[in-house]
Amino acid sequence: MNVATFHTYIAERPAFRWRLEQPLAILLAAGLGILSGWAFGNGSNLGFAWMLFLFGFVWVLIISVALGMWLAVRSHLARGDWRAALHIGFASVFPTTTVYMVMVVLMTAAIPLVNITFPNGAHALARPDFLRHFPVLYFCSLIAGLMSGPLFALWSPWKHMERNS
Numbered sequence: 751m752n753v754a755t756f757h758t759y760i761a762e763r764p765a766f767r768w769r770l771e772q773p774l775a776i777l778l779a780a781g782l783g784i785l786s787g788w789a790f791g792n793g794s795n796l797g798f799a800w801m802l803f804l805f806g807f808v809w810v811l812i813i814s815v816a817l818g819m820w821l822a823v824r825s826h827l828a829r830g831d832w833r834a835a836l837h838i839g840f841a842s843v844f845p846t847t848t849v850y851m852v853m854v855v856l857m858t859a860a861i862p863l864v865n866i867t868f869p870n871g872a873h874a875l876a877r878p879d880f881l882r883h884f885p886v887l888y889f890c891s892l893i894a895g896l897m898s899g900p901l902f903a904l905w906s907p908w909k910h911m912e913r914n915s
C-alpha cells in the first residue's frame with residue numbers, strides 16, 4: 751500500500767469522520783468552561799469556584815470519553831485497530847479540554863492572579879494560574895486519551911478488519 755492509497759484509506763474510514771457528536775461535545779465543554787470561569791468572576795465564593803473548575807474539567811473528560819465510546823461503536827472499530835483507536839481517543843479528548851480551558855481563560859483573564867488569605871488562615875488563588883494548572887490538566891487529558899483509545903480497540907466486539915494490500 752503506497753502513501754496515497756493509505757491516505758485515501760484513512761480518509762474514507764468512518765472512525766475519522768465526525769458528524770454532530772464532536773461539535774455537541776465541544777459546545778458542552780464550552781458551556782462548562784464559561785460556567786467555571788463565571789464562578790471565579792462572580793467573586794461570591796472562591797471555594798465553590800475552585801470546586802466548579804475542577805469538577806467541570808472532570809465532566810469534560812467524562813464527556814470526551816463518552817464521545818470516544820460512541821464514535822468507536824458508530825464506526826465499528828475493529829478489535830486491535832490501535833491507530834484508529836488512538837485517533838478516536840485523542841480526537842475526542844484534546845479538542846474538548848482545549849475549548850474548556852480557553853473558555854476559562856477568557857472568563858478569568860481580567861481577574862488579577864493574587865493569593866487570597868481567608869479568616870481561618872487558608873490561602874487560595876483568585877483564579878487558576880494558567881502556567882501552573884493547565885499543563886497538569888493537559889497531562890490528565892493525555893492520560894485519558896492514551897488509556898481510552900486502546901481500551902476501545904481492546905474491548906471492541908468487532909473482529910479484525912481485513913485490509914486489501
